[in-house]
Amino acid sequence: MPFNNKTNINGLILSGGLSSRMGTEKRLLNYHGKTQEEYLYELMKPFCDEVFVSINENQQTTLPAIQDVPEISVKSPIVGIYSAFKKNPDSAWLIIACDMPLVNQETITFLLENRNAEKYATAFENPEEHFPEPLLTIFEPKFYQPLQEFLKQGKKATIRLLQSLDIALLQVPDIQMLKNINTTEEYNSFKLSAMSSEP
Structure with missing residues (x-):
């Protein structure tokens, strides 16, 4: 593993959403x-002690997985993050959403090299919206306590929780790394663009 920053780190591929706008599972x-979950799993494995796919109760995968805990009723990616911490509260968690196709080795390397393990999290700042990007973030073990309190209050916006805490906020080397694909139209357009750029 190329990094050792005080605390061991596990990886979580966030893919437990309903994918209602896409009409099919974005992780597949x-x-x-290869499938996006396979791509991210292989990408994250060299950097993490263990890597898991975050799934809901209706999903299945052949990869190591963490199923969303049933006691949190909100529909939000924050449930996947909470479920990961419940499984291993002493680990830091590198979270990557499955709908970010341009995340690569450079992305993870930059994030880990600039990780501040003394903060609650290390995240990229979205340069267009100027908020922390919660779905491409390292969450430290100390994040678990405010996360539990936040959920007890019925809140679910991970961005709001990050904004309320002392985190390391990084400028992303390439804004395209944060691009996410949520609809069939976006997916088809992305694939066409990728094909046209091939030599």
Whole structure:
């Protein structure tokens, strides 16, 4: 593993959403000659002690997985993050959403090299919206306590929780790394663009 920053780190591929706008599971889309969950799993494995796919009760995967806990009723990616911490509260968690096809080794390397383990989290700042991007973030073990309190209050916006805490906020090397694909139209357009750029 190329990094050792005080605390061990596990990886979580966030993919437990309903994918209602896409009409099919985003984790199973093919951007790199394999499913996106397979791509991210292989990408994250060299950097993490363990890597898991975050799934809901209706999903199945052949990869190591963490199923959303049933006691949190809100529909939000924050449930996947909470479920990961409940499984291992002493680990830091590198979270990557499955709908970010342009995340690569450079992205993870930059995030880990600039990780501040003394903060609650290390995140990229979205340069257009100027908020922390919660779905491409390292959450430290100390994040678990305010996360539990936040959920007890019935709140679910991870961005709001990050904004309320002392976090390391990084400028992303390439804004395209934060691009997410949520609809069939976006997916088809992305695939066409990728094909046209091939030599």
